[in-house]
Amino acid sequence: xxxxxxxxxxxxxxxxxxxxxxxxxxxxxxxxxxxxxxxxxxxxxxxxxxxxxxxxxxxxxxxxxxxxxxxxxxxxxxxxxxxxxxxxxxxxxxxxxxxxxxxxxxxxxxxxxxxxxxxxxxxxxxxxxxxxxxxxxxxxxxxxxxxxxxxxxxxxxxxxxxxxxxxxxxxxxxxxxxxxxxxxxxxxxxxxxxxxxxxxxxxxxxxxxxxxxxxxxxxxxxxxxxxxxxxxxxxxxxxxxxxxxxxxxxxxxxxxxxxxxxxxxxxxxxxxxxxxxxxxxxxxxxxxxxxxxxxxxxxxxxxxxxxxxxxxxxxxxxxxxxxxxxxxxxxxx
Numbered sequence: 001x002x003x004x005x006x007x008x009x010x011x012x013x014x015x016x017x018x019x020x021x022x023x024x025x026x027x028x029x030x031x032x033x034x035x036x037x038x039x040x041x042x043x044x045x046x047x048x049x050x051x052x053x054x055x056x057x058x059x060x061x062x063x064x065x066x067x068x069x070x071x072x073x074x075x076x077x078x079x080x081x082x083x084x085x086x087x088x089x090x091x092x093x094x095x096x097x098x099x100x101x102x103x104x105x106x107x108x109x110x111x112x113x114x115x116x117x118x119x120x121x122x123x124x125x126x127x128x129x130x131x132x133x134x135x136x137x138x139x140x141x142x143x144x145x146x147x148x149x150x151x152x153x154x155x156x157x158x159x160x161x162x163x164x165x166x167x168x169x170x171x172x173x174x175x176x177x178x179x180x181x182x183x184x185x186x187x188x189x190x191x192x193x194x195x196x197x198x199x200x201x202x203x204x205x206x207x208x209x210x211x212x213x214x215x216x217x218x219x220x221x222x223x224x225x226x227x228x229x230x231x232x233x234x235x236x237x238x239x240x241x242x243x244x245x246x247x248x249x250x251x252x253x254x255x256x257x258x259x260x261x262x263x264x265x266x267x268x269x270x271x272x273x274x275x276x277x278x279x280x281x282x283x284x285x286x287x288x289x290x291x292x293x294x295x296x297x298x299x300x301x302x303x304x305x306x307x308x309x310x311x312x313x314x315x316x317x318x319x320x321x322x323x324x325x326x327x328x329x330x331x332x333x
Contacts, residue, residue: 001259003157005234009254010112012169014232021227022251023242024174026099028092035168037087038140039150045141047134049088052097093133099172100131106175109136111168113153113255116143129175136170148260156259182206183243185220186264188271190236190257194224195274198265198285200240202294209286216243217284223249265294 007013012027019025037048100107108115108128119142120127123135130136140146149168154160181201188196197220199209209216220241228239228251236257242250255261258268265285274280287293 001156001256002159003154003161005237005256006113006153006157006259007165008233009237009256010165010169011110011171011253012112014254015171017231018227018251021223021249023176024103026103026172028095028099028170028172030168030170031089031092033087034089034092035150037089037137038146044084046084046086047141048093048137049086050132050134051088051090051093052132089133096133096136096170096172103172103174106131106177107136107172108175109139110171110173111140111146111149112165114143114145114149116140116146118145119143129177136172152260156256179242182209184252185216185241185243186262187220187224187239187241188257188263188266189224189228189238190271190275192229192235193275194221194229194282196266196271196283196285197221199287200264202264202287205287205290205293210288213284213286215247217282219243219247219249220284221282223251227251 011025015022015025015027106129109130110116115128116139117128119139122138122142123129128139130139150164152163153165154162182199182204184200185197186200187194197217220243223241227249232239232254234256238255238257238261240252240255242252244250263271265287274283
């Protein structure tokens with residue numbers, strides 16, 4: 001794999017060419033100061049100081065080990081440690097605030113390649129929905145997936161010349177609460193041929209997909225031929241799509257062939273073999289029974305964060321969760 005194949009899959013590279021068949025997105029060039037904020041894990045977990053009054057999050061994530069009272073050594077003359085000031089990114093915050101409003105008031109974030117799906121547990125809604133700059137920063141700082149973009153994007157490249165891209169970008173993608181996870185699919189392209197399609201959500205069995213399987217295969221195949229093939233520079237890659245209720249297909253993302261991309265219901269060897277066989281019909285795989293359910297990405301709250309004393313970050317977090325549950329209960333009544 002070459003660096004150019006990895007670079008083509010960055011959202012700021014491919015989105016302008018596929019804007020008409022993708023979901024509404026704005027892309028922001030991140031200042032190096034914010035990139036360094038994401039990279040820094042040497043101190044306490046500070047959220048950026050907000051310059052707006054509509055930020056629902058506390059300014060700082062609590063660290064239990066910092067609760068011990070400061071004890072001065074006799075005769076040292078020290079009185080207390082200097083408080084650490086939270087970082088501030090006013091220009092970026094205002095740009096992001098404007099984009100969130102433009103996109104309807106709610107978005108989900110991703111960097112050049114990755115979305116912070118593994119940190120959804122820290123959100124009061126349990127997903128990637130964000131309505132403020134601080135919520136975005138919290139998800140990004142809590143995510144191991146984002147570490148891939150920051151440190152390891154080119155690890156699988158045979159012509160690796162750098163450990164990170166020269167610039168980082170933040171994509172804000174419109175939040176659609178009605179999207180159904182079972183209608184998202186991963187497509188595998190090898191030497192410009194579509195060799196496999198499979199369901200992305202593998203942790204549940206959706207009986208309705210059994211009836212739609214043939215039609216879905218046709219719709220996604222036609223979308224590839226009309227919109228993707230010949231318009232993406234790499235010969236081998238994967239792309240993710242969402243199929244709407246009306247049959248329209250929306251492009252969600254591009255990923256490199258192999259490397260850190262998950263083959264989901266295939267193996268990379270299987271996909272390579274399909275190409276070697278030549279002329280074999282495109283295979284479309286879904287979870288066809290409850291026995292076919294596979295474990296997904298499991299995340300849990302780190303034990304060290306479980307300090308819920310009054311005034312702590314997690315005390316506020318739990319309050320946010322309770323408020324969200326009450327809101328959802330009232331809405332469903």
